[in-house]
Amino acid sequence: MKPLRILIADDHELVRKGLRAVLDGQGGWSICGEAVNGRQAVELARQLKPDVLVMDVTMPELNGLEATRQIRKELPKTEVLILTVHESEQLVGEVLAAGARGYILKGDTTRLLVAAVEAIAQHKPFFTGTASEVVLGGYFRPGQPPRKESRDLPRLTAREREIVQLLTEGRSNKEAATTLGISVKTVDAHRANIMHKLNLHSVTDLVRYAIRNTIITA
Amino acid sequence: MKPLRILIADDHELVRKGLRAVLDGQGGWSICGEAVNGRQAVELARQLKPDVLVMDVTMPELNGLEATRQIRKELPKTEVLILTVHESEQLVGEVLAAGARGYILKGDTTRLLVAAVEAIAQHKPFFTGTASEVVLGGYFRPGQPPRKESRDLPRLTAREREIVQLLTEGRSNKEAATTLGISVKTVDAHRANIMHKLNLHSVTDLVRYAIRNTIITA
DNA sequence: CTTCCTCTAGGGTAAATCACCTAGGTGCCT
DNA sequence: AGGCACCTAGGTGATTTACCCTAGAGGAAG
Numbered sequence: 296m297k298p299l300r301i302l303i304a305d306d307h308e309l310v311r312k313g314l315r316a317v318l319d320g321q322g323g324w325s326i327c328g329e330a331v332n333g334r335q336a337v338e339l340a341r342q343l344k345p346d347v348l349v350m351d352v353t354m355p356e357l358n359g360l361e362a363t364r365q366i367r368k369e370l371p372k373t374e375v376l377i378l379t380v381h382e383s384e385q386l387v388g389e390v391l392a393a394g395a396r397g398y399i400l401k402g403d404t405t406r407l408l409v410a411a412v413e414a415i416a417q418h419k420p421f422f423t424g425t426a427s428e429v430v431l432g433g434y435f436r437p438g439q440p441p442r443k444e445s446r447d448l449p450r451l452t453a454r455e456r457e458i459v460q461l462l463t464e465g466r467s468n469k470e471a472a473t474t475l476g477i478s479v480k481t482v483d484a485h486r487a488n489i490m491h492k493l494n495l496h497s498v499t500d501l502v503r504y505a506i507r508n509t510i511i512t513a
Numbered sequence: 514m515k516p517l518r519i520l521i522a523d524d525h526e527l528v529r530k531g532l533r534a535v536l537d538g539q540g541g542w543s544i545c546g547e548a549v550n551g552r553q554a555v556e557l558a559r560q561l562k563p564d565v566l567v568m569d570v571t572m573p574e575l576n577g578l579e580a581t582r583q584i585r586k587e588l589p590k591t592e593v594l595i596l597t598v599h600e601s602e603q604l605v606g607e608v609l610a611a612g613a614r615g616y617i618l619k620g621d622t623t624r625l626l627v628a629a630v631e632a633i634a635q636h637k638p639f640f641t642g643t644a645s646e647v648v649l650g651g652y653f654r655p656g657q658p659p660r661k662e663s664r665d666l667p668r669l670t671a672r673e674r675e676i677v678q679l680l681t682e683g684r685s686n687k688e689a690a691t692t693l694g695i696s697v698k699t700v701d702a703h704r705a706n707i708m709h710k711l712n713l714h715s716v717t718d719l720v721r722y723a724i725r726n727t728i729i730t731a
Numbered sequence: 732c733t734t735c736c737t738c739t740a741g742g743g744t745a746a747a748t749c750a751c752c753t754a755g756g757t758g759c760c761t
Numbered sequence: 762a763g764g765c766a767c768c769t770a771g772g773t774g775a776t777t778t779a780c781c782c783t784a785g786a787g788g789a790a791g
Contacts (some may be wrong), residue, residue: 306620307619307620308623309623309626310619311531311533312530312531312535313529313531313534314527315528315534316531316533316534332652378728389677401525401527401528402525404526414644452738454737454738455737462717463717464717465714465715465717467715467777468778469776477738479777480739480740480742482739484740487779488737488779491777498717499717500680500683500780501717502717502721503720505710506724506731507731513725538749631791670767685747686747686748687746695768695770696769696770696771697770698769698770698771698772699769701748702770702771703768703769705749706767707752708749716748732783733788733790733791734789735789735791736787736788736789736790737786737787737789738786739787739789740783740785741781741782742782743780743781743782744779744780744781745778745779745780745781746777746779746780747778747779748775748777749774749776749777750774751772751773751774752771752772752773753772754771755770755771756768756769757766757768758766758767758768759766761763761764761765
């Protein structure tokens with residue numbers, strides 16, 4: 296097995312050092328280059344043709360999403376692992392659409408990072424956290440074109456989003472029920488469904504979800 | 514000259530690895546510990562009494578600002594270098610008020626990071642980017658009491674902000690009580706006080722307050 | 732037509748929170 | 762020394778949520 300060649304792209308030198316510390320040398324892997332923005336990532340990928348590209352999303356000049364699109368079009372053999380701080384469903388969708396096969400958070404353990412690179416290198420998708428749920432939630436339908444209205448909140452129904460908004464705006468179940476003219480138990484059921492769907496465990500999680508997905512504003 | 518002992522605090526393992534890669538061994542320096550949140554940073558600082566504490570701002574359980582306040586009060590000999598992605602004047606002001614003597618961005622070069630630790634170790638302030646401008650802009654008026662920037666979080670005590678963070682991160686009263694080692698009833702009392710002080714009426718209001726005031730992030 | 736999803740709503744029990752109250756100890760400032 | 766803010770913590774009772782179920786009506790999709 297030839298040694299795995301990894302290109303890393305992150306505008307933060309500190310993170311690049313961290314990636315080097317974690318990935319370089321690991322099981323015969325080698326970091327073949329470092330890019331400080333998306334544009335450079337595209338250039339270096341063209342030159343170096345790495346097996347795996349570990350890339351941040353928010354970078355100057357050209358963001359990781361655009362860079363991924365360009366690279367995946369030109370170099371289908373190079374697999375892209377997106378490394379980001381953000382965990383929003385919208386972003387996961389865009390990442391998938393851009394052609395990345397992996398999505399991992401900067402807050403995840405480096406063990407997970409290694410596992411992700413390992414999977415990606417074998418052309419297996421790798422997603423963490425909510426990302427995996429979005430994928431499992433039927434986002435990927437092989438052969439099918441990606442769902443069109445996928446940028447929003449594909450997993451919640453209109454009614455559920457309505458409920459989310461009312462609840463996260465500070466209304467109790469009872470108040471929401473009154474506003475909607477339905478039973479408290481119904482709101483309760485919706486609430487439970489929503490929590491389960493999104494794998495959340497507290498109202499505050501729900502509020503953060505709502506803010507991240509621009510259902511409400513902080 | 515005795516070797517410099519550095520404690521690092523960041524919730525991202527990747528960043529900790531990066532910090533290790535950059536700082537450990539550098540000119541006889543040694544990383545004496547790693548904290549994954551502000552609370553642990555306070556604990557470890559108490560135990561290890563490091564010369565320098567390199568600390569992130571946004572961390573779970575207890576953010577870097579609160580941690581800095583507590584540490585600077587208890588261990589004036591330990592200098593705190595704030596390491597963050599955010600570059601806002603408001604934050605710089607808060608950092609200064611909290612007692613940190615240094616402020617550096619994650620996007621800065623690691624060379625600058627080393628220089629910052631060097632300066633901090635000799636009890637010289639070190640600020641980069643807009644931070645330095647804020648400092649030079651007369652934030653520090655020797656002799657004068659620090660400007661009463663009372664618009665933000667003057668109304669909550671340190672303990673209350675601590676509680677707010679825990680609650681808005683999704684912990685129940687009981688869980689918060691456990692992490693703080695106090696009674697549920699105490700948390701309950703704090704909670705009621707906070708709600709009353711801020712004239713809020715639901716947990717979700719509290720979450721939005723916390724996000725707006727950067728106690729936590731969405 | 733059957734199946735699946737959504738919205739609706741109920742029962743029941745356990746847990747948590749809200750909204751009141753009181754009150755002791757500590758530390759700081761005057 | 763006294764006052765004051767803060768942290769602590771208990772009581773009580775009402776209200777709300779959490780979490781487990783079931784289940785019918787209506788619509789969309791197979």
